[in-house]
Amino acid sequence: MAQKPSIPKGTRDFGPVEMAGRNYIFDTIRSVFRKYGYSPLETPAMENLSTLLGKYGEEGDKLLFKILNSGDAFAGVDLSLQGNSNALALNVCEKGLRYDLTVPFARYVVQHQNELVFPFKRYQIQPVWRADRPQKGRYREFYQCDVDVIGSRSLLNELELVQIADEVFGKLGINVCIKINNRKVLSGLAEAIGHPDKLTDLTVAIDKIEKVGLDAVKAELRERGIDEKGISVVEPVLLLKGSAEEKLDAIRTVLKDSSTGMKGVAELEELIGLIGTAGIRQQVEIDLSLARGLNYYTGAIFEVKALDFAIGSICGGGRYDDLTGIFGLPDMSGVGISFGADRIYDVLSGLDKFPKDAIEGTKVLFSNMGPQEAAYSLPVMRELRAAGINCEIYPDNVKLKKQFDYAAKKGIPYLAIVGGDEMARGTVSLKNLATGEQQTVGKEEMAGVLK
């Protein structure tokens, strides 16, 4: 094979530097999830196609990666079959790669309902796959970091997710605004404009206000069949400014005749009250234009935006009342949020906020001047490792220049040089590669010096 090998478009290799950054993000998120009592779950990469199909809309079905039945199953199947492509796919494929972590979570809860303790709090950090057209920032394989609690309607759960977002971004050093809305408020608004049937049209249009501005949203509302009277009700809601209390007062007036809407306002108010008692440090804001794409949300909706870096939302989620119903377990209300690891990586990288020690790399490279020097170094390295210091010896006895280069390229801060003199005196020459300083250290003292 003369041609250099490559990987499928839309997929990525993560080398040492990217991995260090990604692990830093995942470890931070995971540690916060645990602090709030969420337990880890992992589900298989492959799910039965019957589990996946029909859960993400027609478009979503097309974006599923399907796995060919293995071995002999392939023979004897009439592959020339025409018609519905799902039926065709099911003939030769029974499995697909997971498209998100939510449907596998719902499947898991239903399958294991008799073993689980409810409310069930789980987090899940795994890759998902989508046969999307690859483009900048959109991949066919990417990680999701989901945290959900299912089996409780209490708004303390919503609060907990806000606390988690607050703490994760605080720890990562990213200033954010946590935006909150409630799907019931949006339903109420659709009622208030005389179009309870046009909830989707309404939300699709107003969701874009930050990107396209008020006039474009009004034009789209008109196109979607909402009359001027309705628009005149929506407009002031979109322009609301001020404190959470002021916004709630204003929206209460607009929605006073919608019981669903008023329920939404009451939920928002209770959540804002809880947030006030919990010592949240990041900005929290009611944003009545926040709709989020997915139709299964029924209560609170969340979205987190970075304040100092221009990028889409870096975290989002909401309350869903019937996620497990699709698998035969009705009336399980849950709420969850998902962190976007790729975007968070871009923010940290763009703002240069990765801690310098995120790469838990080698602290000291032992030079290799020959077999006797190596034999002298091995027990010294053993002591360093016992003291928790990452170290390695250059495996080949080559020119010191080459060994220096290796340390420099790998970002190793110290070089330990062991030659005849050092061996005779029971010492090591320790060179700080950043400053060029060199000192002679007794071999027993090295761990203390490097700590």
Next chain:
Amino acid sequence: MAQKPSIPKGTRDFGPVEMAGRNYIFDTIRSVFRKYGYSPLETPAMENLSTLLGKYGEEGDKLLFKILNSGDAFAGVDLSLQGNSNALALNVCEKGLRYDLTVPFARYVVQHQNELVFPFKRYQIQPVWRADRPQKGRYREFYQCDVDVIGSRSLLNELELVQIADEVFGKLGINVCIKINNRKVLSGLAEAIGHPDKLTDLTVAIDKIEKVGLDAVKAELRERGIDEKGISVVEPVLLLKGSAEEKLDAIRTVLKDSSTGMKGVAELEELIGLIGTAGIRQQVEIDLSLARGLNYYTGAIFEVKALDFAIGSICGGGRYDDLTGIFGLPDMSGVGISFGADRIYDVLSGLDKFPKDAIEGTKVLFSNMGPQEAAYSLPVMRELRAAGINCEIYPDNVKLKKQFDYAAKKGIPYLAIVGGDEMARGTVSLKNLATGEQQTVGKEEMAGVLK
């Protein structure tokens, strides 16, 4: 959907308890890899089929999970095509799931050869997929934990891998025997019995000695066309007992006329010498019957067996001289080992060696007696979390019995009870759920008491 959902055969969900055990294993392995200067790498789940096909033999090709080309690519392809199943697969599939971590590693090294620092030391902990017939202990999705160094022929690399195995199993508390052999010794043995062409027959037969015993191995050697004279050369080698030095002396006599064999003996001797200086704590043994299945090994071969638990090898690997040649980069020698997470899990579980605190679960559950009590508890919990203590509040105001049950089932050791009395006095009643003891603690003192 009335039927309970399920997952594809041969795959598994890992719930909170399994995840805790698995994370403990992965974290331990990872921390040791880092201590020796290995950097993390992750490659995509999907590789181009051209990368995977032909790398695992004909049987391996059949066990690849192939991914159907997405969307429209499916239409218009003549699926009724007969003949070679790979050609057929390539028509509708261009991608497959990775089968191991070695081929993607080789592909990565060749693809990124100009950016990498050699010797390149990487570890990789990711799932792989094989369309094997599922059976007890054999899964279609399982994790591999590989550590390799490529671009150096020094036996210090082999030593490092022995040190890593020694330290990993030491940390995990598993007593093991690290068995070592050398592929060149086996080649020499094939020469010594007058059948240099029968290396594979020889190794396949003698590899089974532990399972089937000497007589069955001799019978198989006969079947495979090795004559009595040859068998009389092999037999004493298989029966060798004693120290490494004694074994080396004996095998040196047998292999004296094979230059390859003597090279192997010299390598083994050097490695044993290095191991002697490095302070290895676990048993290390030369095992001349050790062959390992894979044909690409060219030097040292390793296998690790648990001493106190009956199970196959829990770690293994070896030196390969031309792994990247298949992708157009010749002469890159490397050596690596792979840890079997599933078997290690079974050993730890069977020997009850998982540490009790492997589950980093909730330390204290705050009872929920109503909204005021919850508002009182929230800042207390905030302080606990700031002190690194995992805690949660039961989200719903239900009977205390139900909240107790939740804590018990989730293995939470403490319950914090907050009612009118506690709120009036600025305290919390802290109940140890294992002993039943209850004490009243000032809300500021909780972190200190729970630490």
